[in-house]
Amino acid sequence: MNQKSSEAQGTGRRLAIIGAGPIGVECALRALDEGFAVTLYEATSPGAHVRTWSHVTFFSPWSLNRSARGVAALKAAGVEIAPDEDFPTGAEYLDAYLEPLVEELKRDANFQLRDRTRVLGVSRVRALKGDLLADPKRARRPFLLRVSGPEGERFDEVDVLIDASGVLANPNRLGPGGLSAIGEDALNGEVMRRIPDVEAQHDVLAGKRVLVVGHGHSAATTLGALTELREHAPQTHITWAYRADGEPFVEIEGDTLPQRLRLSRLGNAIARGEVSGVEPVGGVFVERITRADDGLHVELADDHGQKREVEVDRIIANVGYHPDTSLTSELQVHLCYASDGPMKLAASLLASAGNADCLAQSSAGPEVLKNPEPDFFVLGNKSYGRNPNFLLKIGLEQIDDVMTLLTQKDDDV
Ligand SMILES: Cc1cc2nc3c(=O)[nH]c(=O)nc-3n(C[C@H](O)[C@H](O)[C@H](O)COP(=O)(O)OP(=O)(O)OC[C@H]3O[C@@H](n4cnc5c(N)ncnc54)[C@H](O)[C@@H]3O)c2cc1C
Known part of the structure; x- marks a missing residue:
């Protein structure tokens, strides 16, 4: 050259x-x-x-x-x-x-x-x-x-x-319609906006209550790493909140990319409630996040205004x-x-x-x-x-x- x-x-x-x-x-x-x-x-x-x-x-x-x-x-x-x-x-x-x-x-x-x-x-x-x-x-x-x-x-x-x-x-925000959720912008390290390196961030995630948000392949990668973490830190509790209803991933027939197919299958299995330690909550967005004494109080809402509340230590936002x-x-x-x-x-x-x-x-x-x-x-x-x-x-x-x-x-x- x-x-x-x-x-x-x-x-x-x-x-x-x-x-x-x-x-x-x-x-x-x-x-x-x-x-x-x-x-x-x-x-x-x-x-x-x-x-x-x-x-x-x-x-x-x-x-x-x-x-x-x-x-x-x-x-x-x-x-x-x-x-x-x-x-x-x-x-x-x-x-x-x-x-x-x-x-x-x-x-x-x-x-x-x-x-x-x-x-x-x-x-x-x-x-x-x-x-x-x-x-x-x-x-x-x-x-x-x-x-x-x-x-x-x-x-x-x-x-x-x-x-x-x-x-x-420029990571996307967690709230309704792509806006920030109420309270989101006041948080600092509690919201991780990348795919975490679970090994390097072991102390931050192992045994903790973790909310994963998003339904793309990045979220599936994060969920895969966290389910592996649970094998030696079984107290880790994972909630997965995502916008889609039902199974969010398309499993491409004869996919030539084995890693992508593996992630899609894992994501859909979690959405069906088949993976222990991970609780799927589909059809929701994050409406409000409040700092509480023992972590973060998160309000999830669906399109009909139905609310669901979860208490977590960390939020992993994989929303694009x-x-x-x-x-x-x-x-x-x-x-x-x-x-x-x-x-x-x-x-x-x-x-x-x-x-x-x-x-x-x-x-x-x-x-x-x-x-x-x-x-x-x-x-x-x-x-x-x-x-x-x-x-x-x-x-x-x-x-x-x-x-x-x-x-x-x-x-x-
Ligand atoms: C987790 C993940 C996995 C992916 N896996 C694949 C995969 O398997 N296969 C695939 O094909 N693609 C994959 N992608 C998608 C894509 O290919 C990558 O995001 C890739 O890095 C894009 O390359 P890019 O050069 O367009 O931009 P980037 O890699 O984002 O590089 C942009 C650069 O611009 C610099 N920059 C930004 N603003 C300024 C500024 N104002 N002045 C000067 N410098 C600036 C940044 O510091 C950065 O170095 C993946 C993406 C992610 C996030």
Whole structure:
């Protein structure tokens, strides 16, 4: 890769990526090969969001989680490549793939990693949001990035901007209609908003009364880990509150992802009341949380106003995430009113909704990644907005699509 980019005809264009997650890093690799001068901004350190679930095993195998280009770059650098069919943990993915790949990128003279540098806001040089509407002159004004890093705040300018900042920093709330439950925002550590590392957080969870909220695969992963914890800490009592009625998981016939099928089966078995020590409460949301002398007093309510009260020590909220749309609010971006993802992609996802198998998806092609704002693209998990079905395999296809758009355009000039 290093050799290739030093040989590549530079486009002379500066491309910035917000977020050094899996998709930001893969996008940097590809953009360097296309001759861009690439700056990768990362609020903390590369792979920071994956690190929050480093103890969790991917349900997709290595072959779907990494690009051929990334594998080739690492092979050339003498890094050992894990077998395609294995399922890494988050930690293994970072150690064996993402971090070595970032080290390779750093060897390229056209690459800059600005870690510990948060992008605070984005606009255009000498153009407000409403200026130069559908005017080709807008594309000739560079993007203006306000960033905050170790050396303080400053403005940077670039020609092409990719937002790959993910969604994990913005967990959804527990209350009715997606609002915070009453009392929720006053709580601190009592609400855990990730899949807990049950081994590392043994003292916090073992023997405790735990409320798990949510009915996605993250909640099922948490429930699986807690039921294992009960095997040697049987006093642990788990209540599971979720919005759906009945069995919340679709068990995909002949599922090629064994981990996903296992989680779906476990979730449905718990919903049927077949797993001891876990009490399922379906069809409810959290209405109110009050601190009591001996823990938390939680009011659950159903759609008919029926209430149910539980006393717990900890709440684990696995109720999804949403994008930070404020980051690019000064740009001309058309967002979907339901998902907060870019509109064209959201519409195409809506059109293909109904297939329970997210693995069956593929990228909807370059056109849906275009925004009213020229040369601005949202890739990766954030491109799906609140839709939880994003997979790395899709993000890798999106990178190809965007590079097709950008390089076609350069050829046209
Ligand atoms: C528990 C869990 C399991 C998953 N398992 C799978 C799986 O098996 N297979 C699969 O394909 N997908 C899986 N996913 C979904 C998805 O692939 C991952 O969430 C993946 O990390 C998304 O990559 P990304 O690069 O889009 O975003 P992220 O990994 O979220 O990276 C975004 C990066 O942007 C940085 N950032 C954010 N804001 C700023 C800012 N303002 N300035 C600078 N930097 C910023 C963050 O620090 C972060 O490093 C899973 C997700 C979760 C949560």
